Amino acid sequence: MQKLGLSNYFCNLFRYNPEEDKDSIMKIGLLGLPLAGKTTFFNLLTGAGVATATYAGERDSHTGVAKVPDERIDFLSGLYKPQKTTQARIDIIDIPGLGQGGAAEFAGPMQDADALVIITRGFTNDALGVCDQPQPAADLQDVLTELIITDLNVVERRLERLSKNKKAGKEIPGEQEALEKALQALENEQTVIGQEYTAQQRLALNNYGLYTDKPMLAVLNTSEEGLRTKEAPGQAELEEYAYRHHMPLLTVCAPLEEEISELPEEERGLFLEDLGLKKSGVARLAQAAYAHLDLISYFTVGSDEVRAWTIKRGTTAREAAGKIHSDIERGFIRAEVVSYKDMVQERTVPKLREKGLLRLEGKDYIVQDGDIMAFRFNV
Numbered sequence: 001m002q003k004l005g006l007s008n009y010f011c012n013l014f015r016y017n018p019e020e021d022k023d024s025i026m027k028i029g030l031l032g033l034p035l036a037g038k039t040t041f042f043n044l045l046t047g048a049g050v051a052t053a054t055y056a057g058e059r060d061s062h063t064g065v066a067k068v069p070d071e072r073i074d075f076l077s078g079l080y081k082p083q084k085t086t087q088a089r090i091d092i093i094d095i096p097g098l099g100q101g102g103a104a105e106f107a108g109p110m111q112d113a114d115a116l117v118i119i120t121r122g123f124t125n126d127a128l129g130v131c132d133q134p135q136p137a138a139d140l141q142d143v144l145t146e147l148i149i150t151d152l153n154v155v156e157r158r159l160e161r162l163s164k165n166k167k168a169g170k171e172i173p174g175e176q177e178a179l180e181k182a183l184q185a186l187e188n189e190q191t192v193i194g195q196e197y198t199a200q201q202r203l204a205l206n207n208y209g210l211y212t213d214k215p216m217l218a219v220l221n222t223s224e225e226g227l228r229t230k231e232a233p234g235q236a237e238l239e240e241y242a243y244r245h246h247m248p249l250l251t252v253c254a255p256l257e258e259e260i261s262e263l264p265e266e267e268r269g270l271f272l273e274d275l276g277l278k279k280s281g282v283a284r285l286a287q288a289a290y291a292h293l294d295l296i297s298y299f300t301v302g303s304d305e306v307r308a309w310t311i312k313r314g315t316t317a318r319e320a321a322g323k324i325h326s327d328i329e330r331g332f333i334r335a336e337v338v339s340y341k342d343m344v345q346e347r348t349v350p351k352l353r354e355k356g357l358l359r360l361e362g363k364d365y366i367v368q369d370g371d372i373m374a375f376r377f378n379v
Contacts, residue, residue, distance in 0.1 A: 026310060027091040028289060029110040029214075031147075032119035033139050034097030037221040040254040041119055042094035044261060044281050050094075062094040068297075069283040070308060072340055072370060076299060077306045079347060086307040088297055090286065098146050111209040115217060115289055118143050122222030122232040122251075136220050137237040144245070145189070147211040152186040154208060155179050172207070174200035182210070191216075194246070215292050217285070218242045220251045227253040227275055248288045250281070257281045296369035299340070300324070311367060318363035321375045331377035335361045340370035 032038045039052045039062065046064030068088040077085040093110060110116070120136035159179050178201035182192045191212035197205065205213055218238065226232030232251065242249040257280060260271045272280060279287070290296070294313045298320060299306065309323050317337075322329030342357040352358045367373070 026089075026115075026289065026293070026295065027093065027113045029113035029116045030092065030094045030119060031098060031110075031116055031143055033121070033142060035125075036097065036119045036121040036139065037123070037254050038094055038097070038119045040258060041219065041221060041252065041281075042092055044252070044254050044258040045090075045092050045285065047261065061096060064092050064094075066090045066092050066282055066286075068286040068308070068310075069280065070297065072297075073299065073306060073308050075344065076301050076372070079343075080301050080303060080306055082301070082303055082306045084305045086305060088286075088308040088310045090289070098143055110211070113214060115215040115293055116147075116211065117217045117219055117285070117289075118247075119219045119221055120238060122220045122226055122234060122238075123253075124223075134222075134233040135237075136232075136234045137241040140218055140238060140241055144191075144212075144216075148186050148189060148191070151192060151210045151212050152183070154210065155183050155186060158208070159183060172204050174198060175204040175207075177201055178204045182213075186212070191245070216245075216247050217288055217292060218247045218249045219285075220249065221254050222251060224253050224256050224275075227251060227256070227277075230276075248292050250284055250288055252281045252284075254281065296367070298367050298369075298371040298373050300374070301372055313369075315367050316363060317361050317365040317367060317373070317375075320367045320373065321377065324375070327379045328375050328377045331379035332363055333376040333378055334363075335365060336374040336376065337361050337365070338372045339368070340372060343372055 030038050030042055037052075039050055042048065042062060042064065043050055043052075045066040048062065048064040050062050050064075066089065068090060070087060073085065073087055093113060095110065118140055120134075120139045122134045122136050124132070124134065159176075162176055162179070178197055181195055181197065181201070182205065185192055185195050192205065192210050193213045193215065220226075220232060220235060220238055222232035222235070226235070230251070235251070239249055253275075256275075260268055261280065261282075263271065268280070272278070277284075290310075295310055296313050296315075297308045297310055299308055301307075309320070311320050311323060317335040318329055318332045321332050321335070337359045338352055338357060342352060346352050346355065346357060349358065
């Protein structure tokens with residue numbers, strides 16, 4: 001029997017295959033109209049330092065990885081002093097401004113995104129020729145309309161093919177009904193994800209990667225003054241529009257936060273506090289995305305590595321083990337679990353065991369946010 005994860009006491013004998021770790025990364029696509037500040041926001045999230053566009057015709061897309069800040073992994077890393085600390089990660093895809101050829105042009109990069117973040121402009125910039133009054137709610141509506149039109153074309157074409165080939169319509173159970181329901185929503189300028197589907201219909205729709213079938217978040221990219229006062233131009237209208245469309249809204253000043261992210265770590269908190277912020281833009285986006293996508297984190301710890309793993313809320317212990325490696329899921333025996341709160345209080349495995357805070361859980365245990373886990377398995 002082998003074990004993976006809780007501490008030196010639970011020997012970390014297994015080495016997972018990184019090739020099986022690809023699905024642990026959440027993927028987010030950044031969208032917006034030209035010159036909304038998407039690439040600056042991309043740089044804030046990833047630290048990539050990509051040159052920002054200075055004209056509306058920029059057509060290059062970019063990809064990068066954002067590490068998810070988490071005070072819990074910082075604490076655990078300080079406690080175990082591992083050789084390696086691995087934070088949860090988010091793949092970020094930044095595509096050129098919409099409105100110049102349609103969202104369909106970038107279907108490839110965004111097809112498998114887990115969520116879309118729509119950047120809206122809440123600033124003026126004479127140097128970029130962006131001098132008109134910001135209208136972020138109208139911008140958000142324009143982007144959403146473009147996504148709806150793109151999805152509508154996909155759904156109409158597929159339904160047309162199904163009408164010509166009745167046999168094809170029976171090959172995927174629930175497909176016809178799901179597409180007809182999606183079509184009705186899109187024709188009424190509604191999102192696909194906002195409708196109710198049976199489990200069978202939902203499975204059929206997943207094959208298409210429709211833009212409006214993805215969770216969406218809105219970002220207001222404003223000036224430093226707008227961030228401080230919380231009264232950026234058009235902010236009230238945007239808040240109302242985002243609320244009606246069930247979109248979490250995040251307000252940032254991407255250029256300023258990008259500058260702050262380049263400061264020594266001990267100075268960042270002071271600057272964010274001066275702006276009235278408790279967390280960086282990366283942390284706030286991750287928090288909003290996790291909540292909107294119903295995601296949580298569990299941890300494996302030891303002197304070799306302290307690591308955060310991202311899973312769906314409601315995931316069982318056996319399924320969570322599979323995030324590390326399929327062999328652990330297949331050979332799962334039980335999980336040894338400690339809550340993060342108990343770890344903070346007791347700090348050592350002997351104390352946790354002495355107080356009965358180290359629990360043995362079976363395959364159907366529902367993993368809780370912040371659980372620290374070791375998996376016993378046999379392969």
